[in-house]
Amino acid sequence: MDLNRASAKDILDSLSNRQLSAVELMRATLDRIAEVNGPLNAIVALREEGALMEEARAADAALTRGSLHGLPIAVKDLVHVAGIASTQGSPLFKDHVPQTDDLLAARLRAAGAILIGKTNTPEFGLGSHTFNPVYGATRNPYDTAKSCGGSSGGAAVALATGMLSLADGSDMMGSLRNPAAWNNVYGFRPTWGRVPSEPAGDSYLHQLSTLGPMARSPEDIGLLLDVMSGPDPRMPLSTEVVAVSPVQTADLTGMRIGWLGDWGGAFPHEPGILELCRDALRVFEGNGARVETLEPPFDADLIWDSWITLRSWSVATGLEPLARDKAVLKDTAQWELERGLSFSAMGVHRASVIRSDWHRRAAEIFADYDALVLPAAQVWPFEIETPYPTKIEEQGMDTYHRWMQVVTPVSLLGLPCLGAPAGFGANGLPMGLQLFGPRGSDAKILSMGAAYHAETHWPQKRPAM
Template identity: 75%
Template sequence: MNLSDTSAADLLEKLATGHLSATELMRATLDRIAQVNGQVNAIVALQDEDKLMAQARAADDKSGRGPLHGLPIAVKDLVNVAGIASTQGSPVFRNHVPAVDDLIAARLRAAGAILIGKTNTPEFGLGSHTFNPVYGATRNPYDPARSCGGSSGGAAVALATGMVALADGSDMMGSLRNPAAWNNVYGFRPSWGWVPSEPQGDLFLHQLSTLGPMARSPQDIGLLLDVISGPDPRQPLSVPCEPVTPLSVESLDGMRIGWLGDWGGAFPTEEGILNQCSNELAIFEGLGATVEDVPPPFDAERLWDSWITLRSWNVAASLLPLADRKDVLKDTAQWELERGLALTAMEVHAASVTRSDWYRRAVELFAEYDALVLPAAQVWPFPVDQPYPRSIGGVAMDTYHRWMQVVTPVSLIGLPCLSIPAGFGPGGLPMGMQLFGPRGSDAQLLALGAAYHAVTHWPQKRPAMA
């Protein structure tokens, strides 16, 4: 069985109809992992083979079936999974084996998925490049000498190489979008509140990050989104949402899509990326949509200042328990912690006012356009031994994450966004685009993505490490 050519929907249908057993699927999954994971280091903390095969046999014998019954899934290593080492890529938690699942892991398990291990992530999920001192670096399957992106890099690579059919991820600053783009798969950042996070700590203030699904098609994205979304009574800002599957792939006639490019030059971008993305927009035009260039709708520096203030405030809050052990944190984590601790309440307030101004402007834009598009990254995948890009086209990057500024318009106001593959550049490396809309337009964005996928089938055309 070639798992890289088989959709999650097809696997689940075969499992449900008895044409495939969970035991057979687990055997094929473990064989595929043994074949390719050594080259890319995407799946970590893989559980004992005998234990996993026993779980698969138990799934075959079980009468009750959830929507993911018998499907092997590796969970991002920022999520606590009962009985599996959950390290966050940090030596501090190298030997941490939780006794209880986090909410998203519990939902996956309740849906019938078999949790086989973890997918690799940067330390504490900081940075769009997947490496850490616990497991090392995850490599791009299209060029193992290059980065796979992050922080859901292990998830994207596991999908691209056919080691899993579905993967979870999380996204504060492009972590579901950048790795999807660099590995020729789909990543979806849902409307903020659709997928509740762990109900602990502050439940009101930090509205930046969200959990979400990744897959090799929008249809498969929808399958996983329906499992992990929906309100949790312990989360006051989680929201009710209708199932998105089956996706309704309707005509694009009359739809207007806005292309924001490099935000009028505000986002330095490596050569070839804008052309690669803008050329792909012709697919939407061929499907009946109108695609128009959109001038910069908001001051980019105001957005950036707001973003790095709210992000540092958020990250510092999460790292506060380690504040007296800063020596164990990597330099970028120390930077975020120090910035966050130094912020005043009124500086945070001013950043949120800017965020509010941008939200009001975005509402006006979506009165004109059904969706907007940006590149999913400003650079092509860079060398795997490079921590982060220091410059783009001669423009110096003044922080470790400035090179991902292109994702902040979406992240800052919690918009839904589908990262769609945009084909391959001259060097054979993948790129992608962010297709985003107003809050609550998740189903419509996935339907747009499904129409695009029906024409392009990018993940199926170039399976990595086939």
């Protein structure tokens, strides 16, 4: 078994029956990181080798073995991990080493994972391009002159190149889906509330961002999702869940899938993206599903206006304690902070009314369709020196994130969404699609993704580096 390319399921099965030792796996992991991470810069704050090997030996000697026992995982650098520098990509926190784990890190440890370091992210996770003043930029393994996306860019690159077999990410505005698309792997945004956020600050008002898993198959996605999921008594909106693993391969016969394309022209795309994603849907059609092109179900401008209000309001609540250090923040963080602090309560309320209207309309659509599909990004991976695209074709982008507007219909409602590889363009770069359903349909979306993966195996057919 090639430990750098094997599925997480196969690795964990071999660890469980002791055909593979945690020491052997850790050695292979560290060797692979040493081999490929240098020019890519996906893994940061890597722990000292001796300590990691000692922890692997302890895992081999342990009697109690959790579902991730002995598996090396690097955690996204927005999550606090005890004993590991947790910077959020900001110079304000470049020397911050937490003494306790965030909830996600604690759940990974409880499942037996060995936390080896961090995966790189943009400063405060803002922007779908992974670069920051602490660690620098993470490069796309399919073309190192290009962006890997973000904000879970380091995680996606680590998966694509075999440095990790599972990785966590987070998603507010496509931060799982965009890097999955640009690195030929899978990223899953779960139903909001399935994976609880950190029990700190407000626990009721901000329902946009969520943690989620990334992997090289939907089956492996399910393994990590079950570890991440489940209520926390300190989080009132976290939900009881049913395990999704083992992910079952869906029988697609008779299923109806709605293709939303460019939302009636509201979402401009660079050439080749729409065609590639629509072609990928032929896999579903070939397995008995009916794919229908739909008219725009809701006004895209209303969704956008609601989204950027609620997003800036939410982001500003996190950045507000840093307002006195605003000059140190990158320009996009300053923009979000200033906007969020300017809103009235009634302005936020009106944005949430639009969200509620879109939710009611989406419920009507899902009464007739098993899932809907959009591209996962509107542009191909761009030059790494470019902070963000300012136009798509000849259409100017009026914000730093307008070029990712295609993810907002899902994000605004907290819907479960699988970011899946769609293949490669004529430029040799990967792209992906979003397969999403109503709240609570996580298992069904993953099972549909498993049927698609069984026919395509894109991460295995075109592995990076």
